[in-house]
Amino acid sequence: TQLLEQSPQFLSIQEGENLTVYCNSSSVFSSLQWYRQEPGEGPVLLVTVVTGGEVKKLKRLTFQFGDARKDSSLHITAAQPGDTGLYLCAGGDNYGQNFVFGPGTRLSVLP
Amino acid sequence: EPEVTQTPSHQVTQMGQEVILRCVPISNHLYFYWYRQILGQKVEFLVSFYNNEISEKSEIFDDQFSVERPDGSNFTLKIRSTKLEDSAMYFCASSLGQNNQPQHFGDGTRLSIL
16 A cells, blocks of 8 residues: 655744745656645645656745655745645555545744 | 536535535536645646546545436536535546547546535
């Protein structure tokens, strides 16, 4: 069974700080996706990474897929209160259908 | 931007009753999914559906559950004889294809079993 772990579980920082959250597994994934979930809403897709070593940038967010496709990181530069939310990583199997979700990192950015 | 829509947003049902959760996937998407998120726990895969049949299901998706695409737009999850532990957020998702195509989620239905 493929499992994803995320760290830290909770993170509270001041506006303007940088942060990195991690998504790790002992399994190889064909792709990893990052989502952000607000209370009472569904996960909203941020990015998909497919190639080992791939780096994608989305404004102040930088996503990296590990070379071995077992882990990923999300780095946020100059965090803002609007970045507050639950960040989830999800890994796809070879067919990309059966997604396994990590437990999430709950980020609070204080003004 | 097209989105996945789910109804109702909140469903309250007596234990033992049947519920049907409804989803309208993005119109040109071909793959459909149901996930469950028990309060405070992680999102769990239930089932994927393609070409009018289940393509994959988890061990959570037992005989109590069924899915259907009754027409060209709706995708439903039926839970028979609900139990207290079925209380959760149920999310529908859809994707254009498989093989690393992104899945787009609805806002979920909160199911409360009394």
